[in-house]
Amino acid sequence: MKKKFLSEGKTKKIYSTENPHEIILHYKDSITALDGEKTEFIQDKGILINEITTFIFKFLNSYGIKTHFIRRINNREQLCVKMDMIPLEFVVRNIISGSLSKRLGVKEGTHSKNVIFEIFYKNDALNDPFINDHHAVFLEIISYEELKEIYKIILNVNNILKKYFFEKNILLVDFKIEFGKNENNQILLSDEISPDTCRFWDKKTMKKLDKDLFRIGLSKNKNKEFVFDAYMEVLKRLNIDCLH
Ligand code: TMP
């Protein structure tokens, strides 16, 4: 059913299928930070990401959230709706961390009473700048009505995932999601949701269970083990059985 290689990103490859409205996403073992400047390979990491993101998209689908996910094909691949991607990254924050901690000078780990939404414009030449709604509309990437629809979906996704992860003793600190439009111009949640795109902290120990372990970086090989073990821990908490 896999037909032609279409394109490749930092962590996935995309293939066409015999259905022009469907694609195959293939998860690689690469992990990157600093806009790809720092790249490593972690054996079987793509398998873990495929399993976690499959689980999360299925879970969101079960709550009526409309996503690009159709089905898992094998341990590295999933069948998805072919999307016309909106070049925006939507970041949602429950606890202050990462770039926002630096930008506002607020201590990492500070809980926010309100959910914080941010938009980053996906543009390599500009280094994915932080923009606001009005910039996105000005750039004719999206309309105010579509933004309103997306914020509604994001809030819903945040509520569902925050509660679910909390039950698994994980704090959903923040995450990044992307949207696209299908052939009928309908907005669907796309891309992935995984420890590569979220910050997960253990509720009791506050230990990081996500890509920050790689971003921060310790000694190289040890670091890879830490990242793999943390992703496995997320898998375990979600009761996903793989790599057997
Ligand atoms: P930030 O604090 O570095 O802005 O990141 C916020 C959230 O977005 C965090 O969960 C990591 C995620 N993220 C990505 O998935 N891809 C990216 O390129 C960046 C910068 C952040």
Ligand code: ASP
């Ligand atoms: N933009 C980063 C990269 O090089 C991703 C990140 O830090 O999450 O892949």
